[in-house]
Amino acid sequence: MTDTSTDVKLVVLDMAGTTVADDGLVERAFDAAAASLGVAHATPEHARMVEHVRATMGESKISVFRHLFGDEARAQQANLAFEAAYHELVDGGLCRPLPGAAEAIEQLRSAGRKVVLTTGFSRATQDLILKTLGWERIADLTLCPAEAGRGRPYPDLALTALLRTGTDSVRQVAVAGDTGYDMLTGTRAGASVVAGVLTGAHREERLRADGATHVLASIAELPALLG
Structure with a gap:
């Protein structure tokens, strides 16, 4: 695959299992x-x-x-x-960020990339998680399925993020998540980087089968991957 990582302007990140611990x-x-x-x-x-x-x-x-x-x-x-x-x-206090997630988001934004947090939850649940973690301003945008048309595995969340942030091309988009459905969203949206992380629901075999271009131990490795 041609390395287009340095051209990425928009990073679309999943929440539970990717940036936020699920813990069952x-x-x-x-x-x-x-x-x-x-x-x-x-x-x-x-x-x-x-x-x-x-x-x-x-x-x-x-x-x-x-x-x-x-x-x-x-x-x-x-x-x-x-x-x-x-x-x-x-x-009840059973919600926490995954190690290095907040720092990774900060690094991505400091490098001039826009970051959008997406979820399969409703807006009310997403907002509760963001408020609990103190993440109301951590990203450029947050999206739930109802705001995009359809949720994963459709490309709508990634494409809505592209439109809402004014990103010029799908090839300037990176999508990262812990599930096969995250990978399908990225590939169907035409993202140049579709990164699976091993901190959540699905293992490397499933992530690769559904289109992962890269598999990372955690989201903390994403800024280095993108350069």
Whole structure:
């Protein structure tokens, strides 16, 4: 691959698992959501759902619930229960930045690159995480699926970031995340750098299979990669 890293003007970063530690919070909040719809823990149905949640980490959460529960009313009920449970975990102090993440974002911006933080969560959940970490001003822009049209694995979040920041070309975009869906977002958006990190949901094999151009131990290595 031609090295275009020094031409990158926009860096689109995932949050949970990439810049923010997950520590199983998504699965714990999902358990609460499933229970609210009568899915008992440690049953075959629950196991099947958890497997799907793990496979689709990074996807818009309402899209995950639409797949799992079928009709829109049940999906919305599950999503509300998920958000309430996740907010409770965050409020309980179980939300922290990954080591080196804030420093990496600062380095990227100091080098003249714009940074956009993206998520599969709702705006309310994203804002709670940002407020809890004191990250309200850490990035040039933050985006959730509802603000982009569709969430991952579609290219909408990366392309909306490009449009909103006035970046000239998709080849000036780098996308980084911890899931295969992050990699698909980057490749489908035409990003020149699609970097997988090993601090979250998916391992190197999945990241590469879904289009990673680079695999890093953590987001702390991204500024050096981009030069």
